Amino acid sequence: GDSVTQTEGLVTLTKGLPVMLNCTYQTTYSPFLFWYVQHLNEAPKLLLKSSTDNKRTEHQGFYATLHKSSSSFHLQKSSVQLSDSALYFCALSIQGGRALIFGTGTTVSVSP
């Protein structure tokens, strides 16, 4: 069936370092991929989205490229800040009146 896999449950790193969060998906439909970010006690908010193969999309210093050949949509940032500490979800949308399918999420913890 359709699914999203995020391999890291927790990523801890120091401010200023780069980060990459993995996201792979499975579907036989044409995919639309999303990254959502959820800060503590806040609602998840959309960070990035893409349905275009091999095109980089960027927002707030984060970027990701949808690669349909490898079914991946990894999230990256070149220099993390303390405020980036949050829970990050990758999600898949497929056509046909289906709800978003989420991965299990990756918690990012940034220390000074």
Added chain:
Amino acid sequence: DAGVTQTPRHEVAEKGQTIILKCEPVSGHNDLFWYRQTKIQGLELLSYFRSKSLMEDGGAFKDRFKAEMLNSSFSTLKIQPTEPKDSAVYLCASSHRGGTEVFFGKGTRLTVV
């Protein structure tokens, strides 16, 4: 412009009780979603409505979980009877019909003792 509003923000229930969680979607949105959020499973779909019609439900949640769209601007999620394993954050979300951006509420944290 109001976002998705969920009440209450916190709920404590005893095992066996019936609880009702409430959600007001963004005005004008046609699609409404209920998700359960846990650390182990992440976000699991409970129900998805489009213009008050049930489009999809999470198969594992059918027996004690019932979501309803009472009108286009109000939805409830009833859990009856509650069990300790239901302790989680329940998120409501909405979007324009088939829209690519889904807006979430802050959730209701349910603790069943």
